[in-house]
Every structure is written in C-alpha cells, then in structure tokens.
Amino acid sequence: MIFGKKQQETRERTMIEARAKINLTLDVTGKREDGYHLVEMVMQSVDLHDDVRVTVVRGEKKPRGIVLSCSLPFLPTDERNLAYRAAELFYKETGTTLETCEIFIEKRIPIAAGLAGGSTDAAAVLRALNQLHDTGLSRDRLCEIGLKLGADVPYCLRGGTMLAEGIGEKLTQLADMPHCYVVLCKPPFAVSTREVYQEIDSVPLTQRPDTEGMKQALENGDYQGVCGRLMNVMETVTATKRHQIGEIRAVLRENGADATLMSGSGPTVYGLFSDRNAADAAATVLARRFSETFLTETVQ
Template identity: 55%
Template sequence: MKQASTEAYAKINLTLDVTGKRPNGYHDVCMVMQSIGIHDIVTVQTENGADDIELTVSHCNLPTDSSNLAYRAAQLFLQRTNKQSDGIRIHIEKHNPIAAGLAGGSTDAAAVLVLLNDLYQTGLTQEQLMEMGLALGADVPFCIAGGTMLAEGIGEVLTPLPHAPQAFVVLCKPPVAVSTPAIYRAIDSVDIARRPDTQAMLRALKDGDLQAVSALLYNVMQPVTANMHPEIDDICRIMREHGAMNAIMSGSGPTVFGLFADRERAEKARKFLAAHYAEVFLTKFCRAGQVKRA
C-alpha cells in the first residue's frame, strides 16, 4: 500500500467581475483569486488490492460517490493516464465550509489529482494537472497552483501575481444556501453599475500595499446575492465596525471575508460573529496550492 496526504486550501476572490456570456452559456470573468489558510486534509491510498475507488469524508455528510468532485477527479485521472485502479482509497478530513463560495469541492479534487500523480509516478507537470483539472471545474486549476492569481476566461486562464501583502482574514458563512447558476442567471438580467478596478488591484499587489488592496476589494455578484440574502451586507458592515479595512463576499456567496491589519482586531471580530453564526474562521493568506504532508 502507498499513501500520501496534502492540505487542500480554500480560496477567496479579492475582485470578481463578470465580463460577458458565451454562446454555450458559460460566463467570462476577470478576478483576482487568493489562497487562504483554512484547509481540508486529503489522503489517498493506492495498491489496496482492488479495482475500485472508495471515498470517505469526515465531519460532514457529503456524497461519497461519483457526484463528489474528488471521486470524479480519481476517475478522470485513471482515464487520462490509462491507468487501472489498484484500489484507490480517498479520505477527506473536511474543514472548509461547504457550498460557501470558497472552492471547497474544487480544492479537494485538485488534491486528488496531485496525490495520484505522485503515487502513480506519472510525472505530469503542474500545467498538465491544471489542464486535466479544468475538465472538472473552472476553479480546479487555480486550486492546484494556489497563491495569488489573475483568472480570466471562464476562470481557467491564470496569470501568477505578486504575493498579496499578508493580512488576517476573518470569514463568516451565514446559514443560507446559494445557487451559483441562479446567481449567474440573475446577473444576466441586471445592469452592473459598478465593477472592480482590476488594474489598480494589480498595481496594489505589485506595491505590496495592503491598504490599497483592501480598498479595492469588490465583487459584482454581491449586490445580486445580497438582494436575496441581506445578511451578507450586514456581516460586511459588522466586520468593518469591528476594525476590518474592508469586507466583501467571496465568489457567488454566501461567505463574507474581512481583511484586518492586526490579529487583535481580527480576533475580536471573529468572537463577535461567532456569537451569532456557527461558521466563523480566522486565518491568513496562503502562498501555495497543495502542500504535501509527511
């Protein structure tokens, strides 16, 4: 039996703009994506003497069949590499919030691809793994590479950026369900009155200017999602009142994150929000995607 593990990091969107819609229904986006420190732990075993794939997940009730993106990642890897399963066992120790706008499913799928490449010694480059991951979802390539990236196209055209200046990040996921397809349908029917200044964000990152990065946070999906779930804007306001330099929603929501310059203020905000919401986290930016564990 062989075994390897990796930390599968969540992401946030420092900016998110929807720039068009393609004939196939996919949307063009322009966004600055950032890995953060909260993570699942994904462990893969091979050579278990079987010819199947088995997935288990702790701390939640996610499906463990082919409806799970991590399971499909293993299927895709075998198909693309012409390998036969020798008994693949995947276990996800789940810590990332689910359906939160933080790429929780995508990062687990990315981890499975990275680990199987290592265990089967297929020698695929990071770029080849990212190309494979795109077949699973637009966020998977970013989750393989991680760090700070400009994402264009449908999210798959990635350009590495200077590392974001370090900040304390408080995340709060309200107990509401958000459908990403529904948010995209809604955004198609509204005029986007304000858009992020992506070029200014790129300059702020190059300068390592946390105040400027914070001031430039913006997500065009937030007005749409917050119109359905007003608590999103309420959480942003609470974070700013408790010392956040700025706070916005990540992805299509519903998770809100705030950036703090110091841990003391971030911890106070976390404690206040934790008294009202079950899923509240304090973390920092992360400079890598998949990090292998001993």
C-alpha cells in the first residue's frame, strides 16, 4: 500500500522598516465631485519607524488566513486595521493562494498623528508579501494597489523627498532634502483627518505654501531655504482648536529649532535642527510634558 507524503510545513519571514513621514508643505487646491480634496504637498521620510514582520506559512494542516498582532493591545487586529486590509487586497489583486499570513507590528509611530503610521504599515505589508510570494510586482503596480487603501500609501511605498498631487497619488521625485535632525512631538489627543478636511472648506486660506520655492530650495540643497518655506494650511484648522500645537512650536523655537510645523492634519508638531545637541536638548524639554516625543532624522 502506498501512502501520499505528508506536506511539509514551511515558514518564510521578512521584516520591513515602515518609516514615518512629515510634511514640508501641504496645500489644499480644490475638491473633486466625489468629495475627495485635491492637494499639493512636499513630503519627507524620517527614521522613526514601525517594524512590520510578515511570515507566510505553507503546508499547515489547518490554514488560518490572515493573523495580525501588534505591540499595542488596544489597536484593532481585523479589517479595521489598514495593514490587515493591505494583506487582503494583495491576495485578491494577485490571485495568490492564501494559506496563513502572520503579521506582527512593533509600533513606534504615534497613532492618528499626521505621520502616516497606518499607511506606512500597509505599504510595508504590500512590499513584504510581494517579496515572500515572489510575485514580481513593480513599484508602480504596488502603488496602484496601495491607492485603493489610502492616498498616503503610494508615497509610503516610495519614500524619500516627494511632491504629491491629485489626492496624493501623483508622485514626483524631488532632490533629496539636506540631512537634518527632527524632533517630533505629539500632544495627548488625536485628530480626525476627515473632520479637518471637512472643516477646511469653510476656512479662508489667506496663506499658502510656496511649493515652487520649496522645490527650488531642495534642488539647490538650501537647508535654510527649506526651513523658510515650511507651510501647512491644515494648521489653520487644527491649531485654532488645540492651543498645545502652538505651545509645542514655541518650545521648539525657544530651544534652537531652525523651523517648526505641524505635520499632515496633525496634531504632531516637528522641529528641524542642523545641530544634534540642540535637537537632543529640545526633545528632553518636551518629553517632560509630552510622552510621545521623539528625536529622529531625515532619511532617503
């Protein structure tokens, strides 16, 4: 009598550093008929990152589908989590057979902070699964898939210094931002991006970013020129309701920041520093009041 061989269980794993982003500029230029706002923004990767570990298990007796876990126990680990949805969408779009996909996220990027924490985790899952399943999807194709998850996901798949237009999906590589240190400080509250976008329609925007000037400063490697052109129209909405945003900016300036700005829809505020010691000192001062304070640096 001949018996079939028992299928051998195999496990393949990879780990992706999912980096946060900051906005050097953010302008809202219009609104589409479907309600999505049109933006023009310059974004920059920083070294603060989540670790996203993805394991593909084949040959299990009882495949378990997508299994997500996280170092923060209060975060959802089902379809409410963008990283979970990224895995679901990857398997749907590629037709790859799903047996068991284990995802573990070591969170460091603050939640609902204007730093693309959820988007960058989703981008990391797409990159990891493309690698583990050897599907050979191009970066452009991954970005097409990522856009279905959120407007920031394509940027997070590329990273570096980028101009984003449209709803955030039209990306243009810019000259690398001159290296500097970045102090990030998130006050103890969250901000709803959707609510900020809804409110910005009724706010007169008297000041707008000099996007062309920012692009030229980057092209020239002009750090001071970059610092002088930081601008985010969403701060008009968020900072008027949350006085701590202005307070954090003031502390950063008082402690040697070359420039300060709120990132994304907030509430995280950052300061740019050319001097590491000054950045470290500023982070120390802020950390006494705000636990989610980080010293990091720009990366490409």
